[in-house]
Amino acid sequence: MALPRVYLICVNRLVCEAVTMLLRREGIELLGMDTDTETALAQVRALNPEVVLVESGDEDTEANLMLALAQLVSGKDHRRVIRLGLADKELYIYHQEHRRLVDVQDLVAAICADDVSA
């Protein structure tokens, strides 16, 4: 089973770099990352990753980004958006699930879920 390819969008650069290190350690392919949402959206459209991982400090301020991402994955069964909430330590898996984040393996499991793999 091929691991899904991930694109990472982060508000905080240090978190972006930290998550990149973790994904690499877990053998997950990272297609790209950006802290600028416009650039990131264009990259997501171009690269068509199976998973878009969004680090966000504030759900409200990220509403437009999440809406745009939801439209991108809408109707595509094997695509998903995961929001990593730093403030509340939650993983929001758009639209289907909501899981409690305890450790790195929770994040890896969310990315590598069977129904995501192409």
Add this chain to the structure above:
Amino acid sequence: MNKIRVVIADDHTIVREGVRLLLEAQPDIEVVGEAADGREAIAVIREQHPDVAAMDIQMPNLNGLDATRAIKQESPQVQILVLTMYESDEYFFQTLAAGASGYVLKKAASADLMTAIRAVSQGNVFLYPSVARRLVSDYLTRVNAGEEQGSYDGLTAREREVLKLIAEGHTNQSIAEKLVISPSTVQTHRTRIMHRLNLQTRAELIQYAVRKGLLDSAS
């Protein structure tokens, strides 16, 4: 070469583990412990005696600000580097007053974090540029207005005592108990101090106290 021994205190596992990987990729830095809250940070630091503690502010049980105060009191040689997503003046000046040697935002690049760790480990101060800019700007505004010295000289000895205690984070009740006066008298002093120094918020008051050197590094 002696490596810089670092403890990471952050309640977010993903951030903590990721930052650990980033730091461990540096040849001169060694992560000797991790903590998920302020109490755990104090315990780990007590056990490991690190050179630097990278400390998040918002953590359960005991926040990073109170943990910093406690650590500086117990182990003043440990340099505290605040690592936070919050850029507010309130947090910034309170952490400096608590004894932190540096302030880095999570929006910074990892290279900034490495620079900060190396700087504070040598006894220097590191402030993330946007934060330092605000500090300098505020200082220059007040100096140019010529209000600093004259205003402070206008405070009574008791008002200066109250000012210092407020800046150290004490509540009106706590100050009242320390100075053996009523809380309402403390409030009167507080109002008068703010008025005389032309300060509007507690954050501005803490800023003022830091600039005036009214706070001990361990306070």
